[in-house]
Amino acid sequence: MWTRLLAMASCLRYALSRRRVDEEARREFEAHLELLADRYVRSGMTAQDARAAARRQFGSALAVREDIYEMNSLGWDRLMQDLRYSLRTFRRTPVFTATAVLSLALGIGGTTAIFTVINAAMLRTLPVSHPEQLALVREPRDGNFSYPEYVTLRDGTRALSDLIAASSLQRVAVGVGDDSELTSVKIVSGNYFAGLGLRPGLGRLFAAAEESEPVAVISRGYWRRQFDESAAVPGRQVRLNGVPFTIVGVAPADFSGEAPGESPDVWASMALQTPAQRNERGFSWLYLMGRLRPGATHEQAQAELTVLRARSRPESTAADGTVPRVEVTPGANGSSSLRERFSGPLRVLMATAGIVLLIACTNLASLLLARGAARQWEIAMRLAIGATRARIVRQLMTESLLLAAAGGVLGLAFAFWGSGSLVRLASVTGRTLVLDLRPDARVLLFSGAVSIVACVLFGLAPALRAVRNATGRLSVEGTYRVVGRERRWGLQDAFIVVQVALSLVLLAGSVMFIRTLKNLEAQDLGFRADGVLLVQVVRESGYRPALSTLIPRLLERLESIAGVEAATVAFGGTLANGGGINGIQVEGYTPRDPQDQRARADWVGPGYLRTAGITLVAGRDFSPVDDGNGQKVAIINQTMARHYFGDAAAALARRFTFNKTDYAIIGVAGDAKYSDLREPTPRVVYFPVLQGGGGVNFLEVRASTGDARALAGAVRSAIREVDPRLSAGDIATLSDRIARKLGREHLVADLTGFFGTLTLLLLSIGVYGTLAYAAGRRTKEIAVRLALGAPRAGVIWIVLREIAATVGAGIVLGTAGVLAVGPLVTSLLFGLRPTDPSTMAGAAALLIAVAVLAGYLPALAASRLDPASVLRE
């Protein structure tokens, strides 16, 4: 064994110094020949004869030198030769090379990019201990729970060993020293870190008893940015919305929350909410996660929690005894509204990318097949001058692998760029998504495997066929075949049919998603979207202004700004999610089921409907008269009015009770989309913020000119002017908010549109290549036709006819495909059915147009032949 290794080492040494060895051998042979010649001279020959005899005796010195040279090589030679030959071939057919590599790269890049994002958003498990024990606890209607509900469930559960709660990501003013900056904060329960089984990166994490203590944990990134990774951080004081908190530690490096896509900088305890806010039973704002005890099942936990919750809220039990369920589902991947919102689109995109990959492969296949057939002559020639079949096959294989390598590498580059862009597209304005996009082995393996398989399969198969068919005779094939198609439906045709079919499916899909987006944007939202500025209001440390004096002054100041048509305040604001309320008891109405007592809510300032552009169907808008003194009032929307009272007019002056308070309905507003642009407007009740409840988080300012952004500066200074302890936080327009809501529709429309354009490009190249080749094979026939007087237009038609049948078949197949898979994406569409005929007709027409356009060039070239010169050959 050892000697073997040494032998291999010496082989390497010889390989590296082949030239020198060869030179030495030459000299050695020269010396040998001299000695031989000397011997012959001594036996009486002339010098010349002696030399000749010596050479005869020695044999061919060159042959031996070649032998020795070959012995000393490692097979590199052949590989280098093959590579150089392949590269030359590629350079000679740049269009083919570019198309093939690009096809592969785009297919692989697209698929891998999507796969990476899906991996990061959906498949990666949380970096916590025993993620498989985690379970998501959801409330089916709203998803969230109120704090009192959480406490009841946590204290009463036996199936779950830990039940943790976390809010959604909040933007909170965090004050370090004298500075204060808006930061991402999550409010979590005391057992949050313990429940997830995390260990601190520095200092310590929360203890369960500290739930109401002002303690906070910061993230790794925040620690680095704000504190320069100082070890003295545990124990430092910061101010969160004015309340002093103590940082107890830093979170572990790879932990970025229990919801993928979020990246909080600070985890704060429940002390960030006042006891009053916390104990608000009607306000659901917490996401729950639990850890199943060994032996407990999700169903058991579900049953237990449902009962617990129903017992704590007897009013939620329906007349027939059914209670709202609590859902418990596996949560190893973390809770994520991100995943819920995007899982549909991501799956569609994955299917799309898969289709593009398939199309790219069929494109490659038909290109390679055509090429293989065109190289018959070259292969026959090489066989004739003595190449072995194995050598030729090896060289063709090298070509395929080279293509695969180039396509794969470029594809990987596209993948990196692509997944970054995808995430940016999915990140809507202001809220960047943070996903761990490290490519993992699976993604790389997948891309590499696809690349190699595609090229080897589609490159080698036609090559092998070409080698097998090449008889070694240099016959000029088909020279005198005058009429007719060269072959019946061959493999190449099948590939084109498949490619056209897949392209149609993809195009139809992208048309559907683009139309969905357009439908969503064009619908009547119930409010006037353009020209409204949404300004977040940030309060200074610990400051609780008296709203009854602040709001009138603020609104007066705002409305005095030039260009402001109207201004108001809001807790959630238009199209935001202000919150859900439960426990509404309408006078004279018997609730039929527990859902009857729920509605969405918002707390708004005077003139809200006017500012937002919501129509007033009956009664009046809020005005400064609706303040803390006097009857509590509310405005309900049309849906709610119809639900409880039959029609809008009947709702006026009626009353309802909520949270032990009596409200009089003073107005009915037109339905305005509440938070989701797709869903029909839910029941909404607006409360005047001047009468307490909610709070002021946003200003809504309508610009008279329609350009809301221009007012930003003036509004900002107005706020400071009115109250120096307030400042403006995030500023956006209502149109921005709409765009954000439509983020995933934009994503899908943009990407499927992009992929659709890609497939059209691939298709046109494929058609061009096919027809160019076909026309090339039929030059003699075409020349004869032209010579016999056929019109040039007729020739164009003859060439185009070649693909007419295949494209037609492809469209038929594609239509069947759309009808089959269309219904799967119904949930993502809006305003149209997946089997909508105009969509398919449009996509088919586009496809045919592109195919004809692409085929026209080679057809035109064929019709421009000079018959005389062609036939002379």
Place this chain on the structure above:
Amino acid sequence: MAKGQSLGRTDVLQGTLDLMVLKTLEAMGPLHGYGIARRIEQMSDDALKLNEGTVYASLMRLLHRRWISASWGASENNRKARFYVITRSGRRQLTKETQNWDRIAGVMARLLRATEPS
């Protein structure tokens, strides 16, 4: 081989030529390529006529396997020449091959004698 019978310029199997060269070096000590060729000529009583260049191919193979080693020296006519020397592993290989040949020769002899009609 009977004396005087010529084998002609046959294609001596690579392996056997390598063996001959190795044996030559073992028996004669360090030799250059010309010397080896002469010795083989001598040993086969001039019956084995091979293209002398092939000896060098053989030497290269043996060098690869490290059964011989080479160094530069001066030949008879004071030219620089490469001298080849058998190595220890070369000697071991030679012994092994010799035993192998003997064994094969014995078996073949018995076989051939057995098929002769009695």
